[in-house]
Amino acid sequence: MSVSNEVLLDVQGLEKAYGGNQVLNGITTQIRRGEVVAIIGPSGCGKSTFLRSLNLLEEPTGGKILFEGTDITDPKVDINRHRQKIGMVFQQFNLFPHKTVKENIMLAPVTLKLMSKEEAEKTALELLKRVGLPDKADSYPDMLSGGQKQRIAIARSLAMNPDVMLFDEPTSALDPEMVGEVLELMQELAKSGMTMVVVTHEMGFAREVATRVLFIDEGKIQEENSPKEFFANPKNKRLREFLSKTL
Amino acid sequence: MSLIEQFQFNFLDDNRWQFIVSGLKNTIIITFFAVLLGIFLGFVIAIVRSTHDKTGKLKILNAICRVYLTVIRGTPTMVQLLIVYYVIFATVDPGKIVVAIIAFGMNSAAYVAEIVRSGIMSIDQGQFEAGRSLGLNYTQTMTKIILPQAVKNILPALGNELIVLLKETSISGYIGLTDLTRGGDIIRSQTYSALFPLLAVAAIYLVIVCFLTYLVGKLERRLRTNERK
Secondary structure, three states, X not given: OOOOOOEEEEEEEEEEEEOOEEEEEEEEEEEEOOOEEEEEOOOOOOHHHHHHHOOOOOOOOEEEEEEOOEEOOOOOOOHXXXXXXXXXXXXXXXXXXXXXXXXXXXXXXXXXXXXXXXXXXXXXXXXXXXXXXXXXOOOOHHHOOHHHXXXXXXXXXXXXXXXXXXXXXXXXXXXXXXXXXXXXXXXXXXXXXXXXXXXXXXXXXXXXXXXXXXXXXXXXXXXXXXXXXXXXXXXXXXXXXXXXXXX | OOHHHXXXXXXXXXXXXXXXXXXXXXXXXXXXXXXXXXXXXXXXXXXHHHHHHHHOXXXXXXXXXXXXXXXXXXXXXXXXXXXXXXXXXXXOOOOHHHHHHHHHHHHHHHHHHHHHHHHHHHOOHHHHHHHHHOOOOHHHHHHHHHHHHHHHHHHXXXXXXXXHHHHHHHHHHHHOOOOHHHHHHHHHHHHOOOHHHHHHHHHHHHHHHHHHHHHHHXXXXXXXXXXXX
């Protein structure tokens, strides 16, 4: 697990407002290759909106996002091409219910003509082995448990061979006994060097797996630090309150 | 006259059954092509409308579609049929069957459009986001992810629309077209007996509707086994 100096995502003064409601108030941060950034904060603080802005599922109303040097907030940029390199894992999994597990993983690479059907199938089976579900290739998502669904969703995202992966509260919709299997997989991903940005309520994950932790409140980064410092020595008053309630 | 004699008089004498057969043929042709036109046009309208709802684009097309839906759904089918025949095709004659196909197809399109749109809107926004986040563009997300699920959900409603359309074609006689209903009516006008011709016509509609219901149900079950075992 090594963090390079190469900046993958360079976020500059990011703002997002819905009507008169300012959700993001100028967020500036850089995410380097190999980093695992955990984002925590009270609900409604804008952390999900921030994450969803990084691949423009939410369109920012101000500021810039440079992904591998390209400003993806520029309307002239082909966002679809960049999204192929930014994986995303959702709280509600969002697997395609009308496709088998295998087809879920193959859909994007085949539709975008990045792989032939045979290659995509081979990749899908390899990824299923990696996420520990090799026997589920021909199952439909509705037949799987929440934890299995999320592991498939991660495999689907990995099939695009992304440079960075965004996780939007990946374990919040899971039954407690299934949280572990998903976190374990994410930890394995982190070890393999994947760059990850994770919005989470799992303080254990933030503490043990993240290389950096951000605390967002009122649409701003209030504090960021290495996990060790972040939890042992929180400086921001609101963060101290937040941690005292959650730990 | 005994029932057997009546049957013979109404259907066998002078080969009167041929009115029923040729009428049935026209009814099936009109319904078949009107359904194709209605589904095609209906999907186009639905996609324009829901693209506008989701992205805010296609403002002008959306406005045209809305006017279209309002007019078609706000006026009786029969009046529409008469307008298409006597006004739109007043000077050129493409044939009554074609007129009927266009009139019923355009009418059905309005209802199909709203069915399809409700199907698209019923798919969770997360499906859309999952597609887009993988790098698929709007059209790819629509055709690969949203529409296949939407169609499955709206199949019963589409089957119902097909049945309604089949029965609506029974007003084709108003533009002088011999459809199934008019075929039975011609027999009645010749034999002055209403019972047999009209019952026969009703029975044929009923059999076709039952058959269509069976087909739609079968298709529905086949699509559903996809998801759960």
